[in-house]
Amino acid sequence: MNTHPSTSLKISAWLGAAFLHIPLLLIILYAFTTEDRTYTFPPPGLTLKWFGVAFARSDMWEALWLSVRVALGATAVALLLGGLAAAGMARSQFRGKSAVNLLLVLPIALPGIVTGLALLVSIRRAGLDAGTLTIIIGHATFCIVTVYNNVVARLRRLSPSQLEASADLGARPLQTFRYVLLPHLATALLAGGLLAFALSFDEVIVTTFTAGSQQTLPIWLYGELFKPRQRPVTNVVALLVMVVTLLPILLAQRLTQGTDAMDGAGKSS
Template sequence: MSRIGLRIAAGAVLAFLYIPIIVIALYAFNAERTQAWPIRQFSTEWFGAALDNPSVRDALVLSVQVGLSATLIALVLGSLAAFAVHRFHFFGRDAISFALVLPIALPGIVTGMALNATINTAGIGFTPFTIVVGHATFCVVVVYNNVIARLRRSSRSIEEASMDLGADTWQTFRHVTFPVIRSALLAGGLLAFALSFDEIIVTTFTAGTQETIPIWILNHLRQANQRPIVNVVAVFLILLSAIPVYLSQRLSRDGGAGPTSR
């Protein structure tokens, strides 16, 4: 294939990837309630309407709360697992990384249905906590991958040097190890938040009647009178999931955001 042909093909695929996103962003500024193309009149009135909508605000608050909680749990569990696998040899070491990747390697409905069956069987109601449990479970691997990639690239000799100079384990961690993994933690945390904020399939099985932002969109997109607000909320969702991913990618050169880390 010629270079020009390849260049055209690459451009066409990029257009294919981004035109739908651009189109929906434009519709957020559509003054009319109909979704016909082309847009005849632009307006920013729906942004105000979306922010004034109590169910949108509730969904936004829930999504942010769930995202932050799931990210926090994923940061703790993911880095503990990364340190254990990197620093020690033990029985079942290979099974750890396999177990961590399972929630996203298995089809989403399986993870969702497994959690749903458990919630139903145990008789616990659907609360923000049940959503957080589901999200944290598939977010751990993202942090784990980022942290372990960083640990593998960094040398342990600086920690030994720190101990030789009289620092204890905690001081070494606080002043030597932590600064090394800090940006990997941040990158992993940002990805975990983006993943949680955008997730819908597992969430529909663990949320009951609660509405996160994606579920709010799903519940309202068929209602013609809600369409302008749905378009605005869609733009929120794009921004709040894409910006963390972009920042995370800028932070980590470990390739921690490859497709295999999902």
């Protein structure tokens, strides 16, 4: 059977990639333009001065550090709750399991505006003040899904015989977790955490409903778009956001390469 893709399929793939990435390349290009108002093509000249202007903005740095704190907090919550949910769902069989699984993955499938509105109502009912904590809670709702999906897939590929052998040899549950289970789950947890960080860092819609008066970097960036003289600065910051989110995604993809084989499946007959 011929496993090589046809020429038309290759062309379609390249066209799809171009459609997705040409706008990003334009943002990168106009981060270096000498023109501060219009997007003329080709740019009249190239300069690095806008990087200095952007990095001198104290409000930009405040928004950046808030985004980092929120992303780290949401990732920590996602690792804890997503890992525990995966452990409970991987091998358990109970009535309504499919419904519970759907509820766990639903937040990432729902439109952000629906999730944000639901969170806003819940925050007001709970009497909480919108701020860093509410942003973390909002981001954790969809970050949990990335950790859950990675960990539950890895647990399903782990042979129960390894855990049984550890118990037969006298290992306590904590020792089994540390020496048998955790090494199998380490890359899945790390990959899920990296993806959760990337998702949280560039989230806009849910943040709009949960941030109150605070500005994460994407919210700051959105506000600057309406200031014509700041367009090159917004391109510089957009480039920074792309770099910060791309690196965890690339690392997560590398960590999950070669994990299609059954972990701990033992010898094949």
